[in-house]
Amino acid sequence: MKSRSLHTTDVLVIGGGLAGERCAMEAAAEGLEVTILSLVPPRRSHSCAAQGGMQAALGNCVKGEGDNPDWHFLDTVRGSDWGADQEVARMFVDEAPRAVRELAHFGVPWTRVRPGNNDYFVKGEPVVIREAEENAGLLMHRDFGGTAKWRTCYASAGTGHAILYAIDSEVIRLGIDVWDRCEALALIHENGRCWGAIARSLRTGELTAVLANATVIATGGYGRIYGKYTTNATINYGSGAAIAFETGVVPLGNMEAVQFHPTGLWPSGILVTEGCRGDGGHLLNRELERFMVQREPEKQELASRDVVSRHMMDQIQNGNGAESGYGPHLWLDLRHLGAEHLHQKLREVVDICRDFAGIDPAQSMIPVRPTQHYSMGGIRVNKDGQAYGMAGLFAAGEAACWDMHGFNRLGGNSLAETIVAGRLVGRSVAAFARREKLDTGTALARRFLDACEADIAAWLARTGDGPRIYAIQSRMAEIMINKVGIFRNGPDLEQAVSELQDCLHDCGHAVLHSKGPGMNPELSDALRLQGMIRLAITIASGALARTESRGAHFRRDFPLRDDRHWLKRTLARWPADTTSPRLSYEPVGLIDLPPGHRGYGKAEWIELGKSLEEYNQSVGTLQDAEGRLASEEPQGSRMSWGAWKSVATTTGTSK
Amino acid sequence: MNAKTRRLTVEIFRFNPQDPDATPGTECYEIDESPYMTLYIVLTRIREEMDASLQFDFSCRSAICGSCGMLVNGRPMLACRTLTASLPQHIRLYPLPVFELVGDLSVDTGRWFRNMVQQVEGWIHERAPFDPDAQEERMSDDESLAIYESDRCIECGCCVASCGVANLKPGFAGPAGLNRMARFMMDPRDARDDEAWFDVVSNEDGVFGCIGMMACHDVCPKELPLLEVYAYLRRKTLAAGFR
Ligand SMILES: Cc1cc2nc3c(=O)[nH]c(=O)nc-3n(C[C@H](O)[C@H](O)[C@H](O)COP(=O)(O)OP(=O)(O)OC[C@H]3O[C@@H](n4cnc5c(N)ncnc54)[C@H](O)[C@@H]3O)c2cc1C
Ligand code: FES
Numbered sequence: 001m002k003s004r005s006l007h008t009t010d011v012l013v014i015g016g017g018l019a020g021e022r023c024a025m026e027a028a029a030e031g032l033e034v035t036i037l038s039l040v041p042p043r044r045s046h047s048c049a050a051q052g053g054m055q056a057a058l059g060n061c062v063k064g065e066g067d068n069p070d071w072h073f074l075d076t077v078r079g080s081d082w083g084a085d086q087e088v089a090r091m092f093v094d095e096a097p098r099a100v101r102e103l104a105h106f107g108v109p110w111t112r113v114r115p116g117n118n119d120y121f122v123k124g125e126p127v128v129i130r131e132a133e134e135n136a137g138l139l140m141h142r143d144f145g146g147t148a149k150w151r152t153c154y155a156s157a158g159t160g161h162a163i164l165y166a167i168d169s170e171v172i173r174l175g176i177d178v179w180d181r182c183e184a185l186a187l188i189h190e191n192g193r194c195w196g197a198i199a200r201s202l203r204t205g206e207l208t209a210v211l212a213n214a215t216v217i218a219t220g221g222y223g224r225i226y227g228k229y230t231t232n233a234t235i236n237y238g239s240g241a242a243i244a245f246e247t248g249v250v251p252l253g254n255m256e257a258v259q260f261h262p263t264g265l266w267p268s269g270i271l272v273t274e275g276c277r278g279d280g281g282h283l284l285n286r287e288l289e290r291f292m293v294q295r296e297p298e299k300q301e302l303a304s305r306d307v308v309s310r311h312m313m314d315q316i317q318n319g320n321g322a323e324s325g326y327g328p329h330l331w332l333d334l335r336h337l338g339a340e341h342l343h344q345k346l347r348e349v350v351d352i353c354r355d356f357a358g359i360d361p362a363q364s365m366i367p368v369r370p371t372q373h374y375s376m377g378g379i380r381v382n383k384d385g386q387a388y389g390m391a392g393l394f395a396a397g398e399a400a401c402w403d404m405h406g407f408n409r410l411g412g413n414s415l416a417e418t419i420v421a422g423r424l425v426g427r428s429v430a431a432f433a434r435r436e437k438l439d440t441g442t443a444l445a446r447r448f449l450d451a452c453e454a455d456i457a458a459w460l461a462r463t464g465d466g467p468r469i470y471a472i473q474s475r476m477a478e479i480m481i482n483k484v485g486i487f488r489n490g491p492d493l494e495q496a497v498s499e500l501q502d503c504l505h506d507c508g509h510a511v512l513h514s515k516g517p518g519m520n521p522e523l524s525d526a527l528r529l530q531g532m533i534r535l536a537i538t539i540a541s542g543a544l545a546r547t548e549s550r551g552a553h554f555r556r557d558f559p560l561r562d563d564r565h566w567l568k569r570t571l572a573r574w575p576a577d578t579t580s581p582r583l584s585y586e587p588v589g590l591i592d593l594p595p596g597h598r599g600y601g602k603a604e605w606i607e608l609g610k611s612l613e614e615y616n617q618s619v620g621t622l623q624d625a626e627g628r629l630a631s632e633e634p635q636g637s638r639m640s641w642g643a644w645k646s647v648a649t650t651t652g653t654s655k
Numbered sequence: 656m657n658a659k660t661r662r663l664t665v666e667i668f669r670f671n672p673q674d675p676d677a678t679p680g681t682e683c684y685e686i687d688e689s690p691y692m693t694l695y696i697v698l699t700r701i702r703e704e705m706d707a708s709l710q711f712d713f714s715c716r717s718a719i720c721g722s723c724g725m726l727v728n729g730r731p732m733l734a735c736r737t738l739t740a741s742l743p744q745h746i747r748l749y750p751l752p753v754f755e756l757v758g759d760l761s762v763d764t765g766r767w768f769r770n771m772v773q774q775v776e777g778w779i780h781e782r783a784p785f786d787p788d789a790q791e792e793r794m795s796d797d798e799s800l801a802i803y804e805s806d807r808c809i810e811c812g813c814c815v816a817s818c819g820v821a822n823l824k825p826g827f828a829g830p831a832g833l834n835r836m837a838r839f840m841m842d843p844r845d846a847r848d849d850e851a852w853f854d855v856v857s858n859e860d861g862v863f864g865c866i867g868m869m870a871c872h873d874v875c876p877k878e879l880p881l882l883e884v885y886a887y888l889r890r891k892t893l894a895a896g897f898r
Contacts, residue, residue, distance in 0.1 A: 040712070041765025043810060044720040058791075101791045107779040107844060109803040112796040137793030156803050161719065165806065169778035172769060180765045181757070203757055204673055233714045267691060270717040325689045355718055355736040357691055470703040514708035518673030518758060522707035 004207045004449055006442060009035040009177075010433050012196050012212035014184045014240055016042030018160075018415065019397025020218030021167045022422025023429060027214075028174045030430040035210060037199055039235050041180045042168045046220050046233040047418065050160025051273065051348065053142060053152035054419070055412035056100035057093060060113055060138040062129050063120075063150035067141075069093040070640075070647045071148050076404060076413060078598045079146045081551035081561060083254065083376075083406025083569070085589030088383055091638045092404045092413075092420050099419040100139065100153050106166040109155050111140045121279050121345070144411040145274065145304060146600070148647075152412040157348045160415060167419075181519075185455075185527060187215065187243050187393065188440075188448045194393035195440045197243070198452045200527075202519045207452055209445035213438040214429050217244060217379055217387075217395040218422075225536045226372040227477020229485075231264050231271040240399040242531025244379045245538075249389040251571035251584075251627065253380035253401030255535065256542035259409060259552045260486050262308040264371025267326035268356050272349055272368060274411070276334055277301045279345060283312065284331040284365065285320040304600050306408065306486075306552050309370035313486045316369070324367060331365040338362065370486055374398070374414065376405045376552070377539075380571055382631045383638070385425030388571075389627035392436065394429050396421040403569065406588070407551025428632060459512055459526050466509040469526045476503050476536055484540045489556045493544035500537045501579045507533060534574055538581045542570045545583055548606075561605040563595045567615070571626055586626045587619045590636055593644050661688040661744055665697060667709070668749045671758045681747075682706070694727065694734035694748070698760075710758035718876060721809035724751050724816065725760050731813035733876045734760075751816040764812040771832045775855055777839060780846040794843065805838040805884060807877050814871035814881070826860045830871035830881055833862055837884045840891060849895035857892040 011027045013020045016038030028034045038045065059067030072093040077084050104110055115136040117128050122143075141150040155162035171178065181202040188195045188209065196212035222238020223230035230236070244250040262283075263272040277283075282290050283301050295311045296303045303311075312330055315321060321328025334342060334349075339362035342350050346361075353361045379395035380388045381402055387393040396402070397418045402425075404417060483496035507530050514522040548562035549555050569588050572581040591612050597603050608615065620635050663686050670679040684701050695716045702709045711734070714722040718736040725734050726749040728742065739746070754762035771777070814830035815821045821829040828836070836856055839845050856862050865885060872881045 040714050040720075040722060041768065041810075043768070044714045044722050044765075046715065046720075048809075049715045049717065049719050098787045101789075102785055102787065104791045105779070105781065105785045105844070107802075107839075107842060109799045109806055112794055112799050114796045137795055139791055140796070155806075156800065158719075158803070158807060161809070162803065162806055166779075169772065172772050173776075173778040178769070181763075203763075233720065234716055235714050268693070268695075268716065324691075326691075352717070355738070356693065358738050358740055468703075470707075512707065514706075516671060516674055516708050518671050519710070520708065521702060521710055 004209070004453070006209050006211065006445060007035070008211045008438070009033050010212065010438070011035070011214045011216065011429060012037070012210050013216045013218060014197060015218030015220065015397070015399065016178060016180065017045035017218060017220050017397060018047040018164055018167060018418035019399070019422050020216065021171050022419050023216050023218060023396050023426040024176050025167070025170055025174060026423060026426025027430045027433065028176050030434065032430060032433050034176050035212070036171070036176060036178045037182045037184055038178065038180050039183055039202065042171065042178060043164055045164065046236055047415070048161045048164045049233060050415050051157050052144065053154030053159045053412050054100060054163070054415040055144070055147070055151050055410065056096035056153055056416060057149070057151055058097055058100070058139055058141070058153070059149065060135050061131055061141050061150055063143065064141045067149035067151055068647070070643050072096065072151060074593065074644050074648060075147045076410060077593045079408050079410040080404070080406025081408055081598060082563070082567065082595040083257065083403070083550055083588055085383070085403045086592050087590055087636060087639050088402050089404045090640055091383065091424065092417065095420045095424065096416045099416065099423060103163055103166060103419065104139065106170055108162045108166045111154050111156060113138050113140045143278070146410045163415065163419070183239070183524070184243060185452050186448055187247055188445055189247055189390060190440070190444055192249060192389060193391045195444060198448050200452070202524060205517065205519045207449055209449050211438065211440065211445055213392065213436055214433040215393050216425070216429055217393070217399050218397045219399045221375040221398040222532070222535055223372050223375070225476065225532050225539070226480050227474055228267065228269055229477060229481040230269055230372040231261055232372070237528045237532055238375070238535050239528055239531055240395070241378055242535055244387065244393065244395070245534060245574045246531065247390060248574060248576050249627070250387050250393065251380045251389065251573050252538060253377055253403060254407070254542070254570050255377035255538045255572055256546055256553050256570060257376035257407045257551060258372060258539060259305070259374035259376060260309045260370045261373035262305055262312055262370050263332055263368040265352060265356055266324065266329035266367040266369045269371050270352055270356055271373070272332065272352065272366060275346060276332060276349055279341070280337060282333045284333050285315045286322040287320065288331070291315055291320070306554065307601060309486050310554060312370050322367070329367045329369040332368045333365045334361045335363065335365070374409055376407060376409055377401050382628050384428035384631045385421060386428065386629050386631070388629065391629060392432065394425055396425040403589070407553055431632065455527070456523065459523060460515050462511050464511055466511040467506045468513065469510045469522065469529050472503050472506050472510060472529060476500065476533055480536055480539070484536070484543055487554060487556055488543050490544065493540055496540040497537060497544060497580070500533060500540060504530065504533045504537065504579055538572045541581055541583060542572060546570065560602070563608040564606050567595065567608060584626060586623050587615065590616050590619055590639060592639060592641055662686070663688050663697070663739060664745045665701065666745065666747045667760065669759055670756065671708070671710070672756060673758065688739050692739045694737045694739065695723070697739060698734065711760040719809065721764070721811035724764065724811040724813045725749065726751060726816070731816040731874050733811060733813070736876070751812050753815050753821050754812060762812070764810065767812065767815070768810045768831070771828060771835065775828060775832055775836050777835045779839070779842065779844050782844070782846045792844070798843065802838060802842050805834050805879060808834055808879055809877060811876060813874045813876060817870040817874045819868050819870070820864050820866060824864065827864045828860055833865065833888060834879060834881060834884050836861070837887055849891055853892060853895045856888055857896065862888040862892060
């Protein structure tokens with residue numbers, strides 16, 4: 001095969017979104033040579049699509065008064081349905097205020113507190129609130145689901161865009177080398193040590209072996225496994241998780257924890273913000289009934305994301321969906337809010353409806369459907385971001401299971417995670433790269449290059465009437481949305497696993513129709529397919545094994561959270577030459593806030609049945625046995641035991 | 656939805672620079688229109704069902720990331736948010752000019768914009784190092800909103816493609832570049848004063864390169880107020896020049 005080359009760098013960062021770039025900055029600031037790979041120019045990464053905001057407990061506005069990291073900790077752990085690692089959650093909430101202020105320093109045009117009377121909507125009602133003169137010009141907060149205080153910092157309607165541009169500007173200022181239109185196909189590794197990755201140019205199709213002392217995976221989520229049923233960008237293949245998985249030794253954590261958002265615009269899947277329901281929008285079925293009123297008399301449309309999504313799927317599965325050329329959906333009705341309100345307060349929604357559905361929400365109902373939105377699971381790492389089982393490999397952002405989200409992440413917490421983790425993990429990466437030596441020969445690199453070339457050659461050589469990769473892709477997506485979606489049950493999941501295994505098998509026979517030179521878009525998609533199917537099988541297998549309901553994982557046949565058997569994290573490894581992952585389990589981490597009622601959703605669960613002391617005692621040993629590598633500080637060093645008690649006595653929603 | 660389905664003819668520019676035997680040309684595809692059909696859906700279906708070698712760029716497919724600028728019947732626009740219902744039966748798709756061609760409809764906007772950011776030093780020149788333990792510096796919300804307004808540029812390249820000067824003169828910062836300068840000039844956190852800006856802005860590659868055709872203003876998918884931006888830059892540079 002033609003051109004291939006070799007490149008050496010101190011730190012290789014795979015992924016040019018917020019997590020990857022913030023991490024790269026930290027290493028570059030330490031004087032290390034850093035190379036970033038990204039499928040697209042960094043500013044086009046999916047991080048730019050986040051509109052809502054970023055949580056940090058500053059407590060600058062009236063509705064956020066008294067907020068502090070303890071409240072944020074409480075909300076985050078409850079939100080996770082106790083699946084989170086509480087030490088990581090603590091590190092996160094303590095660091096988030098610094099992270100958000102640093103972004104202000106880098107130029108993010110955050111929305112600021114306007115002193116005097118301000119008009120807001122609270123639970124659908126217009127209210128006037130007076131902001132104090134002394135807080136004028138500090139960062140403003142908005143309301144988000146699952147939080148006790150208004151805590152979400154935002155830059156008008158374009159928070160992710162503004163942050164990504166500020167961070168990428170810093171990356172350019174620091175002169176960091178970015179290879180855009182470049183995809184990591186495989187990790188270079190040997191004996192539990194990672195030495196970089198094989199990169200393929202999406203301009204020319206050329207391969208390069210990038211040898212690195214430390215490697216970071218920050219490739220974002222895997223929404224495209226759900227095909228068109230996702231709010232994620234078209235480039236969210238999850239290939240970072242897939243290449244870590246491919247090593248056979250690095251585990252993925254809690255892959256069955258998949259978040260759905262109730263209102264994806266149908267059929268494009270583009271996100272329609274929660275603000276619509278916040279301001280009083282209604283959900284209707286094909287008979288134009290407001291089914292949420294009957295299902296959730298108290299909270300109605302404003303129940304939590306997972307609850308609303310479940311009721312919506314119920315309607316669709318029972319034939320109450322409205323029909324369109326693209327399959328059944330429901331309606332989001334905003335007409336009663338009036339054109340003036342829509343144009344003033346929900347301008348982006350009006351734009352999205354006009355641009356993508358060709359409708360005016362003041363005149364017509366909006367077609368919506370619950371849509372895959374966020375991947376809580378990912379590459380399992382210790383609190384420094386160091387991957388289990390593979391020295392020199394790190395992960396951060398949505399691609400990682402660091403694990404502050406457990407089984408449900410709160411809105412606004414994932415942008416915050418990218419920056420906080422970028423800062424903290426970046427520091428560990430830098431420390432590692434300074435301490436360790438790049439000590440491997442080119443023979444190893446050549447071996448992995450050869451393997452990638454052989455794979456490509458095999459795809460190009462295969463002829464006959466085998467299936468097309470796009471048919472396999474869409475079959476996978478249909479299986480995932482129908483059987484590994486919002487409602488899950490044993491028989492469906494079993495079927496899903498076996499059908500997905502068929503997809504994996506088909507992938508080995510699929511035939512390309514485009515074989516020309518260059519990046520060849522079909523070949524590029526083909527090279528991602530096996531990894532995506534493996535992730536899909538892992539999500540389905542983890543969901544099948546987990547016989548309880550927790551956060552976003554809902555089993556109709558096991559509707560209760562079961563702390564006695566399932567207060568643990570799923571770990572999945574993919575041994576070579578198999579068609580299913582090997583699952584094992586570890587404790588979620590040290591527990592400070594005891595499992596209880598989240599404050600919303602079901603008030604029933606199965607008790608742990610032992611003391612927290614007993615649970616906590618075994619955490620370290622059991623996690624070590626699962627491949628956790630030593631962190632710079634010992635486990636537990638960042639816990640603030642019992643600090644939450646200072647706020648939890650004033651329970652309830654203070655908003 | 657019950658209107659008679661149109662059969663669209665999509666004429667697409669084809670050229671793969673990596674293929675030594677390739678010559679530039681166009682190819683036509685026929686596709687049945689469906690409700691809510693955007694050019695994103697059209698192009699993906701063509702690749703998946705008719706011609707797997709077709710190159711184009713989409714990422715967010717929601718008019719946020721700026722990946723999918725192309726000429727649609729001669730006009731630069733974001734393909735992902737263009738509904739076929741708004742177009743005639745015969746649709747012509749060409750790559751954006753100015754930018755290096757990657758293949759077919761895909762062009763290299765990424766490198767162009769990184770060069771532009773380097774040229775205008777499009778980052779905050781800090782006044783003092785970040786103090787992690789201090790409260791954030793205050794700024795009025797109006798000031799912040801004004802910065803946000805020009806920070807909204809998604810670097811899709813539509814303005815650059817539409818600009819007569821950018822089409823002829825490679826060093827010209829282009830509408831997006833001028834907008835980027837204004838964004839940092841108005842930011843109180845940036846240490847550069849008018850004089851420091853003078854050399855970057857006040858020349859033929861800067862605001863005086865613009866000959867005022869203003870196609871950029873019309874094609875910008877984000878409706879950035881580019882007219883006002885240039886007026887602001889001219890005012891600032893004149894003021895600095897007289898000092
Ligand atoms: C529509 C939408 C709205 C959202 N709104 C909010 C919000 O308001 N608040 C909030 O907190 N969160 C929000 N989220 C979630 C949040 O935006 C993401 O979780 C976060 O931005 C992920 O950042 P990241 O850096 O981990 O990954 P990404 O930004 O997805 O970046 C991944 C990077 O990896 C690169 N990459 C991927 N694979 C490879 C490979 N194999 N080789 C090389 N490079 C690769 C890509 O090119 C990209 O640069 C939203 C998500 C969606 C979908
Ligand atoms: S794909 Fe992002 S703007 Fe069109």
